[in-house]
Amino acid sequence: MTVAEPERVLWPLNGAGAPVAPSAPAVVGVADLRATNAAAVLAVVRSADPHPRLSELVKATSLSRPTVEAIAEELADCGLIEVAPALSARGQRSPGRPARRFRFRPHAGFVVGVDVRPRSVTARLADLDGEPVAAHRLTVHADISGRARAQAVVSAIRAAMTEADVDTPHIWAATIGTPGLVDRSNTRVRQADNLRTWSDTDIVGILREELHCPVAVENDANLAALGEQWHGGGKGSAEQRLTESGSAERPLTEQGSAEQHLTGPGSAESGSVEPGSAERALAESGSVESRSAELPLTGPGSAEQRLTGPGSAESGSVEPGSAERVLVESGSTESRSDGPSLAESGSAERRLTEPGAAEPSPADPPPDALTDGKTGEMLFVLLGERLGAGVITGGRLLRGHHGAAGEIGFIHFPDPSATPNDPAPASTPTSTPTPGLQPLADSVISGVGVGDPGAVLAVEGYGRRLAAGLAPVLLALDPALVVLGTGRFRTPDTTAAAELLLNAARDHAARLLVDPPSWRLSSLGDDAVLTGAVRFALSSVEVVLHTRPTSLMARVRGV
Known part of the structure; x- marks a missing residue:
C-alpha cells in the first residue's frame, strides 16, 4: 500500500x-x-x-x-x-450500569x-x-x-x-x-x-x-x-x-x-x-x-530500575x-x-x-506559563566525536537563516599552549590550529577518576578553552542555562571528569561574561538526540x- x-x-x-x-x-x-x-x-x-x-x-x-x-x-x-x-465500585451501591x-x-x-x-x-x-x-x-x-x-x-x-x-x-x-x-x-x-x-x-x-x-x-x-x-x-x-x-x-x-x-x-x-x-x-x-x-540494562528482568x-x-x-x-x-x-x-x-x-x-473562548496562557527563563533561553553543547550546539531562545529552536545556527565546531578555540598551566589533552594536535576542539582521550577521562594529576590538569584546561571559545556566543545570546552533553561520560567512573569539566568551564566563563548563565550536565546522556527526535516527530x-x-x-x- x-x-x-x-x-x-x-x-x-x-x-x-x-x-x-x-x-x-x-x-x-x-x-x-x-x-x-x-x-x-x-x-x-x-x-x-x-x-x-x-x-x-x-x-x-x-x-x-x-x-x-x-x-x-x-x-x-x-x-x-x-x-x-x-472504576471499581466495591462497597458502593449503584442503581444501574455506570456511564461510559x-x-x-x-x-x-x-x-x-x-x-x-x-x-x-x-x-x-x-x-x-x-x-x-x-x-x-x-x-x-x-x-x-x-x-x-x-x-x-x-x-x-x-x-x-x-x-x-x-x-x-x-x-x-x-x-x-x-x-x-x-x-x-x-x-x-x-x-x-x-x-x-x-x-x-x-x-x-x-x-x-x-x-x-x-x-x-x-x-x-x-x-x-x-x-x-x-x-x-x-x-x-x-x-x-x-x-x-x-x-x-x-x-x-x-x-x-x-x-x-x-x-x-x-x-x-x-x-x-x-x-x-x-x-x-x-x-x-x-x-x-x-x-x-x-x-x-534496566527494566523487566534486571536487578534494578532507575x-x-x-x-x-x-x-x-x-x-x-x-x-x-x-x-x-x-x-x-x-x-x-x-x-x-x-x-x-x-x-x-x-x-x-x-x-x-x-x-x-479559552484564554491563552501567559508566555511565562509556558517556559521559565532557563527553559526558554538555553544553549546545549554536544560533546561527542564532534562539537556542536543547539540554541533555544524565546522558547523556540534557533536555526538561523541557513539552518546553521549553533555550529560552534567551526570556532577557532584558544590554543592550549597560549594559556599557562593548560596542557593539551592527549588527543589534541599541537601543529596547525584547526577549528573546534578535539575530544578528550578516553585515557584522560578515566585518569581523572583515579586521581591522575596530569589528567586533572588536562580536563580543567579543556573546560577553560571551551568557555573561552563559547564566551562570544554566550555574550551574544545571553542564555539562562548552558547544558553540557554527557555522551563522552557514560559510566559512573567518568562522573568525576564530567563534573570537573563543568566546574572549570563555568568558573572561567564567569570571568568573561557580564551575566553568567547557570551550567548543568545533561541528564539524558546518549538519549538527548533520540528524545528530541521523538519530540520533533x-x-x-x-x-x-x-x-x-x-x-x-x-x-x-x-x-
Whole structure:
C-alpha cells in the first residue's frame, strides 16, 4: 500500500515561522465542521482526569449531546479513543450500569526517532504519548557510504518495528538526527564532513518511500537541545510542567537495547523493547528513552530500575500557548501559531460548532506559563566525536537563516599552549590550529577518576578553552542555562571528569561574561538526540490531531 504524504507537512519545532492566514474569509464545509469538532472532543478526552463521561464532553465542548455522541463513536471506530474500564465500585451501591468513560489510545499510531552517528545508528519507536515502545541499535563502520548508512537506518527502524509488532501504516512520522548542516526545510543534509557521501544521500526520500509518512532530518545538536528542554536539564519547575502538560508526572522504567554489528546492507540485527509510562495531556507527550547499549540494562528482568532525569520523568507537551486558529478551506484545515510556543497546538483553538451551540473562548496562557527563563533561553553543547550546539531562545529552536545556527565546531578555540598551566589533552594536535576542539582521550577521562594529576590538569584546561571559545556566543545570546552533553561520560567512573569539566568551564566563563548563565550536565546522556527526535516527530502528528484527527486513520485503512 502506498499512501502519499500530504502536500504540506508542518514541523512546528523547526523554528520556522508559522504559515500566514489568508485575508479572505474561509469557506466552511460540513466536513470541516465535523473534523474541527472531532479535534475538540479528542483534546478533552486526552486532557481530562479522570477519563470523561459523555456529559462531561458535552459540557467541555459546548456541543450538543447527539453531536458529541456521534463524534465519540467515530473516534472510537477510528481507534483513537476507547471506552475505559469501569472504576471499581466495591462497597458502593449503584442503581444501574455506570456511564461510559472514554480514554485516548496512544497505540493508535507511532513515531520514529533516529540518531545517526559515524559508528552507530539507533532507531526508537514511540507511541502517541511519546512512550518508548522499542529500540534498536546497529554498529557500523565509520567510513561506509551514504547509501549503506541509509540502509542501516532502514534496517534499524524495521528491527524496532518487528520487535514491537507494528506495521508501516501505523507509523505516522519520523525524524532523523544527524551530524552536519541541514537545510531549513528539514529535507536534506547539506554538509556532513565526518560521514562519507552522506550529504549526497536523500535519506528523507528513502525513508518516505519506505514508511509512507512525513519524514524530517535535523541536526543532532538541535534535537539534543529540544530533548533537554523537554525532559532533561532544561525543563522548568514542577508547577510549570503541570501547566504545560495538564497532568502529574509518573516515573519511567527503561530497558537498554542490545548492540550488534552491521557489516553490510541488509544484515539482521536484534533490538530491545523499552517500556515506559507517563500520562497524556492536551498536546504532544513523550518520554525519555533508554540509554545506549553501553549502559547497564534496566527494566523487566534486571536487578534494578532507575529514573531517567533528575528524579522523575515528565509528560512533555507541545506548549499550548499558541493563539491557534483553524483555517478551514474546502475540506482542509490549517494551523497557525501567533504566539511564542514551540509548536502549534489546540489550546486556543477556534472550534466551529453547530448552529446554536455556545463557542468557548479559552484564554491563552501567559508566555511565562509556558517556559521559565532557563527553559526558554538555553544553549546545549554536544560533546561527542564532534562539537556542536543547539540554541533555544524565546522558547523556540534557533536555526538561523541557513539552518546553521549553533555550529560552534567551526570556532577557532584558544590554543592550549597560549594559556599557562593548560596542557593539551592527549588527543589534541599541537601543529596547525584547526577549528573546534578535539575530544578528550578516553585515557584522560578515566585518569581523572583515579586521581591522575596530569589528567586533572588536562580536563580543567579543556573546560577553560571551551568557555573561552563559547564566551562570544554566550555574550551574544545571553542564555539562562548552558547544558553540557554527557555522551563522552557514560559510566559512573567518568562522573568525576564530567563534573570537573563543568566546574572549570563555568568558573572561567564567569570571568568573561557580564551575566553568567547557570551550567548543568545533561541528564539524558546518549538519549538527548533520540528524545528530541521523538519530540520533533510527535509535533507534526499533533498538528493533525488538533485539526483533523480522523484523517490519520485513513493510513491504517488504506484509504
